[in-house]
Amino acid sequence: MARPRILVVGAGFAGVACVRRLERKLEPGEAEISLVTPFSYQLYLPLLPQVASGVLTPQSVAVSLRRSRKHRTRIIPGGAIGVDPKAKICVIRKITGEIVDQPYDYIVLAPGSVTRTFDIPGLVDNARGMKTLAEAAYVRDHVIAQLDIADASPDEKERAGRLQFVVVGGGYAGTETAACLQRVTTGALRRYPRLDPKQIKWHLVDIAPKLMPELGDKLGATALDILRGRGIEVSLGVSIAKAGPDEVTLTDGRVLPCRTLIWTAGVVASPLVRTFDAETLHGRLVVSPELRVGGLDGMFALGDAGAVPDLTKGGDAICPPTAQHAMRQGRTAAENVIATMRRRPLRRYEHKDMGLVVDLGGRDAVSKPMGVELRGLPAQAVARGYHWSALRTNVAKARVLTNWVLNAVAGDDFVRTGFQERKAATLHDFEYTNDYLTADQVREHTRALTVRG
Structure with missing residues:
Protein backbone atom coordinates (compact mmCIF):
# COMPACT_ATOMS: atom_id res chain seq x y z
CA MET A 1 0.00 0.00 0.00
CA ALA A 2 1.36 3.43 -0.99
CA ARG A 3 2.30 5.74 1.82
CA PRO A 4 0.17 8.90 2.26
CA ARG A 5 1.75 11.99 0.69
CA ILE A 6 1.73 15.10 2.89
CA LEU A 7 2.60 18.39 1.20
CA VAL A 8 3.30 21.50 3.27
CA VAL A 9 3.38 24.78 1.34
CA GLY A 10 5.49 27.54 2.87
CA ALA A 11 8.44 27.61 5.27
CA GLY A 12 7.30 30.41 7.53
CA PHE A 13 6.40 30.05 11.20
CA ALA A 14 3.31 27.92 10.47
CA GLY A 15 4.83 25.67 7.81
CA VAL A 16 8.03 24.91 9.71
CA ALA A 17 6.17 24.23 12.96
CA CYS A 18 3.92 21.82 11.07
CA VAL A 19 6.81 19.95 9.44
CA ARG A 20 8.74 19.63 12.69
CA ARG A 21 5.71 18.19 14.50
CA LEU A 22 5.06 15.76 11.61
CA GLU A 23 8.65 14.55 11.73
CA ARG A 24 8.46 13.98 15.48
CA LYS A 25 5.04 12.31 15.61
CA LEU A 26 4.97 10.15 12.48
CA GLU A 27 6.59 6.74 12.52
CA PRO A 28 9.47 6.23 10.04
CA GLY A 29 7.95 5.27 6.72
CA GLU A 30 4.39 6.11 7.79
CA ALA A 31 4.08 8.98 5.29
CA GLU A 32 6.03 10.99 2.74
CA ILE A 33 6.53 14.60 3.82
CA SER A 34 7.38 17.33 1.29
CA LEU A 35 7.90 21.05 1.90
CA VAL A 36 7.60 23.62 -0.89
CA THR A 37 9.73 26.72 -0.37
CA PRO A 38 11.96 28.81 -2.64
CA PHE A 39 14.59 29.10 0.11
CA SER A 40 16.06 26.48 2.42
CA TYR A 41 15.60 28.65 5.49
CA GLN A 42 12.89 29.93 7.79
CA LEU A 43 12.90 33.72 7.88
CA TYR A 44 12.47 35.22 11.33
CA LEU A 45 10.36 38.07 10.00
CA PRO A 46 10.02 40.23 13.18
CA LEU A 47 13.77 40.98 13.14
CA LEU A 48 13.90 42.24 9.53
CA PRO A 49 14.03 45.92 10.62
CA GLN A 50 17.23 45.10 12.48
CA VAL A 51 18.67 43.56 9.32
CA ALA A 52 17.74 46.70 7.39
CA SER A 53 19.45 48.83 10.02
CA GLY A 54 22.56 46.63 10.09
CA VAL A 55 22.21 45.57 13.72
CA LEU A 56 21.85 41.96 12.55
CA THR A 57 23.39 40.23 9.55
CA PRO A 58 20.99 38.61 7.05
CA GLN A 59 22.25 35.13 7.92
CA SER A 60 21.29 35.67 11.56
CA VAL A 61 17.56 35.68 10.81
CA ALA A 62 17.68 32.99 8.09
CA VAL A 63 17.32 29.80 10.15
CA SER A 64 18.42 26.71 8.22
CA LEU A 65 15.75 24.12 7.49
CA ARG A 66 18.34 21.35 7.37
CA ARG A 67 19.32 21.48 11.04
CA SER A 68 16.47 19.25 12.20
CA ARG A 69 17.46 16.14 14.15
CA LYS A 70 14.89 14.04 12.30
CA HIS A 71 15.23 15.60 8.88
CA ARG A 72 13.00 13.30 6.83
CA THR A 73 11.28 16.01 4.80
CA ARG A 74 11.95 16.45 1.09
CA ILE A 75 12.44 20.15 0.37
CA ILE A 76 11.19 21.19 -3.07
CA PRO A 77 13.05 24.41 -4.02
CA GLY A 78 10.34 26.53 -5.58
CA GLY A 79 7.03 28.24 -5.03
CA ALA A 80 3.50 26.84 -5.26
CA ILE A 81 1.68 28.81 -7.99
CA GLY A 82 -1.59 26.88 -8.13
CA VAL A 83 -3.62 24.13 -6.46
CA ASP A 84 -6.29 21.85 -7.95
CA PRO A 85 -8.11 20.41 -4.89
CA LYS A 86 -10.23 18.06 -7.03
CA ALA A 87 -7.24 16.45 -8.74
CA LYS A 88 -5.15 16.84 -5.55
CA ILE A 89 -2.26 18.39 -7.45
CA CYS A 90 -0.13 21.37 -6.50
CA VAL A 91 1.55 23.20 -9.38
CA ILE A 92 5.06 24.34 -8.46
CA ARG A 93 7.49 26.67 -10.22
CA LYS A 94 10.96 25.53 -9.21
CA ILE A 95 13.75 28.08 -8.75
CA THR A 96 15.05 27.00 -12.19
CA GLY A 97 11.76 28.15 -13.76
CA GLU A 98 10.64 24.59 -14.44
CA ILE A 99 6.95 23.82 -13.78
CA VAL A 100 6.33 20.56 -11.91
CA ASP A 101 3.16 18.93 -10.60
CA GLN A 102 3.16 17.53 -7.09
CA PRO A 103 0.33 15.13 -6.21
CA TYR A 104 -0.74 14.95 -2.58
CA ASP A 105 -3.14 13.18 -0.26
CA TYR A 106 -3.00 15.90 2.41
CA ILE A 107 -1.95 19.49 1.85
CA VAL A 108 -1.21 22.13 4.49
CA LEU A 109 -1.38 25.63 3.05
CA ALA A 110 0.87 28.06 4.90
CA PRO A 111 2.17 30.21 2.02
CA GLY A 112 2.26 33.36 4.13
CA SER A 113 1.36 36.78 2.81
CA VAL A 114 2.50 39.47 0.41
CA THR A 115 2.61 43.23 0.75
CA ARG A 116 -0.80 44.83 0.31
CA THR A 117 -0.80 47.56 -2.32
CA PHE A 118 -3.46 49.92 -3.60
CA ASP A 119 -4.12 51.60 -6.91
CA ILE A 120 -1.81 54.51 -6.14
CA PRO A 121 0.02 55.99 -9.15
CA GLY A 122 3.70 55.04 -9.10
CA GLY A 266 -0.36 45.89 5.69
CA VAL A 267 -0.34 42.47 4.06
CA VAL A 268 -2.76 40.19 2.23
CA ALA A 269 -2.78 36.43 1.98
CA SER A 270 -0.60 34.86 -0.69
CA PRO A 271 -2.16 34.93 -4.20
CA LEU A 272 -2.05 31.12 -4.01
CA VAL A 273 -5.41 31.13 -2.18
CA ARG A 274 -7.04 32.61 -5.29
CA THR A 275 -5.88 29.82 -7.61
CA PHE A 276 -8.79 27.53 -6.65
CA ASP A 277 -12.41 27.96 -5.66
CA ALA A 278 -12.95 28.21 -1.91
CA GLU A 279 -14.70 30.57 0.48
CA THR A 280 -12.56 33.44 1.74
CA LEU A 281 -12.86 36.08 4.45
CA HIS A 282 -10.87 39.28 3.98
CA GLY A 283 -8.77 37.39 1.44
CA ARG A 284 -7.99 34.47 3.77
CA LEU A 285 -9.37 30.94 3.38
CA VAL A 286 -12.30 30.19 5.67
CA VAL A 287 -11.41 27.22 7.85
CA SER A 288 -12.97 25.31 10.72
CA PRO A 289 -11.53 25.44 14.26
CA GLU A 290 -9.69 22.24 13.23
CA LEU A 291 -8.03 24.27 10.40
CA ARG A 292 -9.78 22.31 7.65
CA VAL A 293 -10.90 24.08 4.47
CA GLY A 294 -14.60 23.30 4.09
CA GLY A 295 -15.58 21.00 1.24
CA LEU A 296 -12.02 20.27 0.11
CA ASP A 297 -10.78 16.84 1.11
CA GLY A 298 -7.40 16.67 2.82
CA MET A 299 -6.78 20.44 2.78
CA PHE A 300 -5.76 22.51 5.80
CA ALA A 301 -4.96 26.24 5.87
CA LEU A 302 -3.40 28.38 8.58
CA GLY A 303 -1.21 31.36 9.35
CA ASP A 304 -1.67 34.37 7.09
CA ALA A 305 -3.58 32.21 4.58
CA GLY A 306 -6.30 30.93 6.92
CA ALA A 307 -9.13 32.82 8.63
CA VAL A 308 -8.85 30.73 11.78
CA PRO A 309 -11.67 31.25 14.31
CA ASP A 310 -10.42 32.78 17.55
CA LEU A 311 -12.18 30.61 20.10
CA THR A 312 -10.80 32.57 23.07
CA LYS A 313 -12.61 35.72 21.90
CA GLY A 314 -15.66 33.98 20.47
CA GLY A 315 -18.18 35.38 18.05
CA ASP A 316 -16.91 36.10 14.55
CA ALA A 317 -13.36 36.90 15.70
CA ILE A 318 -10.48 35.38 13.77
CA CYS A 319 -6.90 34.96 14.91
CA PRO A 320 -4.55 37.79 13.96
CA PRO A 321 -1.74 36.81 11.57
CA THR A 322 1.02 36.83 14.19
CA ALA A 323 4.03 34.55 14.65
CA GLN A 324 2.81 33.13 17.96
CA HIS A 325 -0.51 32.05 16.43
CA ALA A 326 1.16 30.71 13.28
CA MET A 327 3.58 28.45 15.19
CA ARG A 328 0.83 26.98 17.35
CA GLN A 329 -1.50 26.55 14.37
CA GLY A 330 1.29 24.69 12.56
CA ARG A 331 1.56 22.18 15.38
CA THR A 332 -2.22 21.78 15.53
CA ALA A 333 -2.39 21.25 11.75
CA ALA A 334 0.25 18.50 11.98
CA GLU A 335 -1.65 16.77 14.79
CA ASN A 336 -4.86 16.93 12.75
CA VAL A 337 -3.26 15.58 9.58
CA ILE A 338 -1.96 12.64 11.61
CA ALA A 339 -5.35 12.20 13.30
CA THR A 340 -7.06 12.16 9.90
CA MET A 341 -4.63 9.51 8.65
CA ARG A 342 -5.19 7.38 11.75
CA ARG A 343 -8.95 8.01 11.80
CA ARG A 344 -8.91 9.72 15.17
CA PRO A 345 -10.75 12.83 16.43
CA LEU A 346 -9.31 16.20 15.41
CA ARG A 347 -8.22 19.00 17.76
CA ARG A 348 -9.67 22.49 17.71
CA TYR A 349 -7.16 25.33 17.66
CA GLU A 350 -7.36 27.59 20.69
CA HIS A 351 -4.72 29.96 22.05
CA LYS A 352 -4.86 33.17 24.05
CA ASP A 353 -2.62 35.91 22.68
CA MET A 354 0.40 36.34 24.99
CA GLY A 355 1.02 39.99 24.20
CA LEU A 356 3.07 42.25 21.96
CA VAL A 357 6.64 43.52 21.80
CA VAL A 358 7.93 46.48 19.78
CA ASP A 359 11.68 47.15 19.49
CA LEU A 360 12.37 50.78 18.55
CA GLY A 361 16.14 50.44 18.47
CA GLY A 362 18.78 51.33 21.02
CA ARG A 363 17.22 51.47 24.48
CA ASP A 364 13.76 52.35 23.21
CA ALA A 365 10.95 49.80 23.23
CA VAL A 366 7.37 49.27 24.32
CA SER A 367 5.95 45.87 25.24
CA LYS A 368 2.76 44.38 26.56
CA PRO A 369 3.48 40.81 27.71
CA MET A 370 0.44 39.13 29.28
CA GLY A 371 -1.27 42.54 29.49
CA VAL A 372 1.54 44.18 31.50
CA GLU A 373 2.60 47.52 29.96
CA LEU A 374 6.35 48.15 29.82
CA ARG A 375 8.55 50.82 28.26
CA GLY A 376 12.27 51.60 28.04
CA LEU A 377 14.91 49.08 29.06
CA PRO A 378 12.48 46.59 30.70
CA ALA A 379 10.43 46.55 27.49
CA GLN A 380 13.62 46.16 25.45
CA ALA A 381 14.72 43.21 27.58
CA VAL A 382 11.33 41.53 27.12
CA ALA A 383 11.27 42.21 23.36
CA ARG A 384 14.74 40.89 22.68
CA GLY A 385 14.33 38.03 25.14
CA TYR A 386 11.16 36.93 23.37
CA HIS A 387 12.71 37.10 19.91
CA TRP A 388 15.87 35.33 21.04
CA SER A 389 13.99 32.48 22.67
CA ALA A 390 11.71 32.07 19.63
CA LEU A 391 14.65 31.42 17.28
CA ARG A 392 14.55 27.75 16.37
CA THR A 393 18.23 26.74 16.51
CA ASN A 394 21.09 27.37 18.90
CA VAL A 395 23.23 28.53 15.98
CA ALA A 396 20.70 31.26 15.14
CA LYS A 397 20.51 32.27 18.80
CA ALA A 398 24.30 32.53 19.02
CA ARG A 399 24.51 34.65 15.86
CA VAL A 400 21.79 37.06 16.96
CA LEU A 401 23.18 37.48 20.46
CA THR A 402 26.70 38.06 19.10
CA ASN A 403 25.40 40.67 16.64
CA TRP A 404 23.51 42.50 19.40
CA VAL A 405 26.57 42.63 21.63
CA LEU A 406 28.86 43.70 18.77
CA ASN A 407 26.51 46.48 17.70
CA ALA A 408 26.12 47.72 21.27
CA VAL A 409 29.91 47.87 21.71
CA ALA A 410 31.14 48.93 18.26
CA GLY A 411 28.18 50.82 16.82
CA GLU A 431 7.73 39.02 -3.85
CA TYR A 432 7.06 37.28 -7.21
CA THR A 433 3.39 38.25 -7.13
CA ASN A 434 3.11 37.93 -10.92
CA ASP A 435 4.00 34.21 -10.94
CA TYR A 436 0.65 32.77 -9.88
CA LEU A 437 -1.89 31.05 -12.10
CA THR A 438 -5.62 31.76 -12.14
CA ALA A 439 -8.13 29.12 -11.04
CA ASP A 440 -9.05 28.51 -14.71
CA GLN A 441 -5.39 28.12 -15.68
CA VAL A 442 -4.84 25.58 -12.90
CA ARG A 443 -7.87 23.53 -13.99
CA GLU A 444 -6.73 23.64 -17.62
CA HIS A 445 -3.23 22.59 -16.60
CA THR A 446 -4.38 19.57 -14.60
CA ARG A 447 -6.92 18.66 -17.30
CA ALA A 448 -4.07 18.53 -19.82
CA LEU A 449 -2.16 16.27 -17.44
CA THR A 450 -5.10 13.88 -17.33
CA VAL A 451 -5.33 13.79 -21.12
CA ARG A 452 -1.59 13.12 -21.48
CA GLY A 453 -1.78 10.47 -18.77
Missing part, protein backbone atom coordinates in the same frame (compact mmCIF):
# COMPACT_ATOMS: atom_id res chain seq x y z
CA LEU A 123 3.54 53.01 -5.88
CA VAL A 124 4.52 49.58 -7.19
CA ASP A 125 7.43 50.94 -9.24
CA ASN A 126 8.88 53.34 -6.67
CA ALA A 127 8.20 51.79 -3.24
CA ARG A 128 10.33 49.25 -1.41
CA GLY A 129 8.81 46.63 0.89
CA MET A 130 10.00 44.91 4.05
CA LYS A 131 8.64 41.38 3.63
CA THR A 132 11.69 39.44 2.44
CA LEU A 133 15.33 39.11 3.40
CA ALA A 134 16.37 40.50 0.01
CA GLU A 135 14.15 43.56 0.53
CA ALA A 136 15.68 44.26 3.95
CA ALA A 137 19.21 43.95 2.55
CA TYR A 138 18.27 46.17 -0.40
CA VAL A 139 16.73 48.85 1.83
CA ARG A 140 19.92 48.99 3.91
CA ASP A 141 22.08 49.36 0.78
CA HIS A 142 19.71 51.96 -0.61
CA VAL A 143 19.61 54.12 2.54
CA ILE A 144 23.41 54.10 2.89
CA ALA A 145 23.71 54.95 -0.81
CA GLN A 146 21.58 58.05 -0.24
CA LEU A 147 23.98 59.16 2.50
CA ASP A 148 26.99 58.53 0.24
CA ILE A 149 25.50 60.40 -2.73
CA ALA A 150 24.30 63.31 -0.63
CA ASP A 151 27.67 63.62 1.06
CA ALA A 152 29.39 63.90 -2.33
CA SER A 153 26.82 66.11 -4.07
CA PRO A 154 27.31 69.89 -4.37
CA ASP A 155 23.62 70.29 -5.32
CA GLU A 156 21.59 71.33 -2.26
CA LYS A 157 18.31 70.31 -3.89
CA GLU A 158 19.59 66.81 -4.59
CA ARG A 159 21.00 66.53 -1.08
CA ALA A 160 17.61 67.47 0.41
CA GLY A 161 15.82 64.81 -1.65
CA ARG A 162 18.38 62.13 -0.86
CA LEU A 163 18.15 62.77 2.88
CA GLN A 164 14.36 62.64 3.21
CA PHE A 165 12.85 59.21 3.90
CA VAL A 166 9.19 58.18 3.98
CA VAL A 167 7.81 55.03 5.63
CA VAL A 168 4.14 54.22 5.07
CA GLY A 169 2.44 52.03 7.66
CA GLY A 170 2.03 52.62 11.38
CA GLY A 171 1.91 48.96 12.35
CA TYR A 172 4.78 47.01 13.90
CA ALA A 173 6.78 46.59 10.71
CA GLY A 174 6.58 50.25 9.67
CA THR A 175 7.14 51.67 13.14
CA GLU A 176 10.14 49.45 13.86
CA THR A 177 11.59 50.06 10.39
CA ALA A 178 11.36 53.84 10.70
CA ALA A 179 12.72 53.80 14.26
CA CYS A 180 15.67 51.50 13.53
CA LEU A 181 16.71 53.19 10.28
CA GLN A 182 16.33 56.70 11.70
CA ARG A 183 18.72 55.69 14.47
CA VAL A 184 21.24 54.61 11.81
CA THR A 185 21.07 57.84 9.83
CA THR A 186 21.38 59.89 13.02
CA GLY A 187 24.47 57.91 13.98
CA ALA A 188 25.86 58.44 10.49
CA LEU A 189 26.47 62.12 11.17
CA ARG A 190 29.73 61.20 12.91
CA ARG A 191 30.93 59.42 9.75
CA TYR A 192 29.56 61.95 7.26
CA PRO A 193 30.73 65.35 8.58
CA ARG A 194 29.55 67.18 5.43
CA LEU A 195 25.90 66.25 6.01
CA ASP A 196 23.58 68.78 7.62
CA PRO A 197 21.66 67.17 10.52
CA LYS A 198 18.66 69.37 9.74
CA GLN A 199 18.38 67.87 6.24
CA ILE A 200 17.99 64.27 7.44
CA LYS A 201 14.24 63.81 7.86
CA TRP A 202 12.19 60.70 8.49
CA HIS A 203 8.43 60.62 7.97
CA LEU A 204 6.11 57.87 9.25
CA VAL A 205 2.71 58.01 7.56
CA ASP A 206 -0.45 56.04 8.31
CA ILE A 207 -4.07 56.49 7.31
CA ALA A 208 -5.21 55.20 10.73
CA PRO A 209 -5.91 57.70 13.52
CA LYS A 210 -3.62 55.89 15.99
CA LEU A 211 -0.17 54.36 15.94
CA MET A 212 -0.20 50.59 16.61
CA PRO A 213 -3.72 50.56 18.12
CA GLU A 214 -3.21 46.96 19.33
CA LEU A 215 -0.91 48.35 22.04
CA GLY A 216 -3.70 50.38 23.60
CA ASP A 217 -3.95 54.14 23.99
CA LYS A 218 -1.32 54.51 26.72
CA LEU A 219 1.51 52.50 25.16
CA GLY A 220 0.61 53.71 21.68
CA ALA A 221 0.97 57.30 22.89
CA THR A 222 4.30 56.39 24.52
CA ALA A 223 5.62 54.96 21.26
CA LEU A 224 4.43 58.07 19.42
CA ASP A 225 6.22 60.32 21.91
CA ILE A 226 9.45 58.31 21.55
CA LEU A 227 9.40 58.60 17.76
CA ARG A 228 8.61 62.30 17.73
CA GLY A 229 11.18 62.92 20.44
CA ARG A 230 13.80 61.41 18.17
CA GLY A 231 12.83 63.73 15.33
CA ILE A 232 10.60 61.42 13.28
CA GLU A 233 7.62 63.27 11.85
CA VAL A 234 4.56 61.07 12.36
CA SER A 235 1.50 61.91 10.25
CA LEU A 236 -1.70 60.03 11.12
CA GLY A 237 -4.87 60.09 9.05
CA VAL A 238 -2.68 60.60 5.97
CA SER A 239 -1.50 58.32 3.16
CA ILE A 240 0.21 58.48 -0.21
CA ALA A 241 -1.61 60.02 -3.17
CA LYS A 242 1.18 59.59 -5.72
CA ALA A 243 4.73 58.22 -5.72
CA GLY A 244 7.49 59.26 -8.10
CA PRO A 245 11.19 58.45 -8.35
CA ASP A 246 12.21 61.67 -6.60
CA GLU A 247 9.12 62.92 -4.72
CA VAL A 248 6.08 61.67 -2.82
CA THR A 249 2.69 63.39 -2.74
CA LEU A 250 0.62 62.89 0.41
CA THR A 251 -3.17 62.92 0.58
CA ASP A 252 -3.09 66.15 2.61
CA GLY A 253 -1.45 67.91 -0.35
CA ARG A 254 2.15 67.97 0.87
CA VAL A 255 4.84 67.12 -1.68
CA LEU A 256 8.01 65.69 -0.14
CA PRO A 257 11.25 65.48 -2.12
CA CYS A 258 12.20 61.87 -1.49
CA ARG A 259 14.24 59.06 -3.10
CA THR A 260 13.29 56.47 -0.45
CA LEU A 261 9.70 55.26 -0.02
CA ILE A 262 9.29 52.19 2.20
CA TRP A 263 5.82 50.64 2.03
CA THR A 264 4.64 48.53 4.99
CA ALA A 265 0.92 49.36 4.93
CA ASP A 412 27.04 50.86 13.19
CA ASP A 413 29.04 50.33 10.03
CA PHE A 414 28.05 52.07 6.80
CA VAL A 415 28.93 49.44 4.22
CA ARG A 416 27.00 48.74 1.04
CA THR A 417 27.22 45.31 -0.58
CA GLY A 418 26.25 46.73 -3.98
CA PHE A 419 24.85 43.43 -5.20
CA GLN A 420 21.67 45.08 -6.49
CA GLU A 421 23.08 48.50 -7.17
CA ARG A 422 21.86 48.84 -10.76
CA LYS A 423 18.80 46.62 -10.60
CA ALA A 424 15.28 47.98 -10.37
CA ALA A 425 13.75 46.98 -7.06
CA THR A 426 9.97 46.81 -7.28
CA LEU A 427 7.57 45.02 -4.96
CA HIS A 428 6.78 42.52 -7.73
CA ASP A 429 10.48 41.77 -8.26
CA PHE A 430 11.03 40.76 -4.65
